Amino acid sequence: MLGAYSNLELLIAFNKADLVDDDSISLAKKYSEIGYKTVFTSAVEKRGIDDLQDLLNNEITVLAGLSGVGKSSLINALEPGLSLKIGEVSTKMETGKHTTRYVQLLPLSGGGLIADTPGFSRLYLPTDMKREELRFLFPEMTEIQNECKFSSCLHKQEPGCKVKENVELGLLPKWRYDNYLEFLEEIIAQERKF
Numbered sequence: 447m448l449g450a451y452s453n454l455e456l457l458i459a460f461n462k463a464d465l466v467d468d469d470s471i472s473l474a475k476k477y478s479e480i481g482y483k484t485v486f487t488s489a490v491e492k493r494g495i496d497d498l499q500d501l502l503n504n505e506i507t508v509l510a511g512l513s514g515v516g517k518s519s520l521i522n523a524l525e526p527g528l529s530l531k532i533g534e535v536s537t538k539m540e541t542g543k544h545t546t547r548y549v550q551l552l553p554l555s556g557g558g559l560i561a562d563t564p565g566f567s568r569l570y571l572p573t574d575m576k577r578e579e580l581r582f583l584f585p586e587m588t589e590i591q592n593e594c595k596f597s598s599c600l601h602k603q604e605p606g607c608k609v610k611e612n613v614e615l616g617l618l619p620k621w622r623y624d625n626y627l628e629f630l631e632e633i634i635a636q637e638r639k640f
Contacts, residue, residue, distance in 0.1 A: 456482060457501055459509075461516040463488040476619060480586040489519035499524055503556035513565030521552065521562050528552060530562060577633045581609075584626055586618055602630060 460466065460474050463486040474484045485501065487494035498520070509517040518530040530550075550562045581591055581601060587609050591599060595606025601623075612618040 454508075458482050458484045459494075459498060459520065460484065460486045461489065461520055463493050464491045476621070480619065480622065482585075487520060487523075489516050489523040492523055495520075495523045499554075499556050502554060502560060503558055505558045506561075507554075507558065508561040508563060510563055511565060515565065517565065518562055521560060524560070525552065525555060571629060571632055571636065573636060575633055575636075577630060577637065580626065580630055580633055584622060586622060587626070590618070600630065602627065 458474070458477055460470055466486065474486065478484050483501070485494055485497050487498050489495070502524070509520065511517055516532075518532045522528060522530050522532065549564070551559050552562065554560055577600060578598060581587060581599075587601065590608050590612055591601065593608040594601070594604070596604055599607050599609070601607050601609040609618065609623070613620055613623045
């Protein structure tokens, strides 16, 4: 979503496919259905690495994600000669440990560059994002929102909201609408601070 805020092309890589369960497969399918490119990868089993490489060739790519999801391991699988340092997932907290400490822009043998970035433990929205901008970052809502009664509809409480109507009819995924509302509340709370 934040990539869309910066007009970036997004690709969701479901890494650690060797540990995948039905919920992960279902989630990937849901994201594909609403228009996102998805790929399953396993740095350990070298699964999906060729598919990922094909998608990254001649591009400038930034890997972003939680600590411990295997960003550096994926780069090592794409470019074994780089031998980036990788860490273990904490057995006590079951979260990733920060291994990458700074952003590195690295060349890919298929052309292009890839940036390894430090992981994060929580997603933060840009502090300058306005509540009216959020609705444009959910591609599955874009066309439908033009049919809302009000052009400034936030898809929360407004009458004649086609987005809410489509969610109620099961035409838009409720889980994405719930994500939208969660982000909207965060933005509104952020605006109140300033």
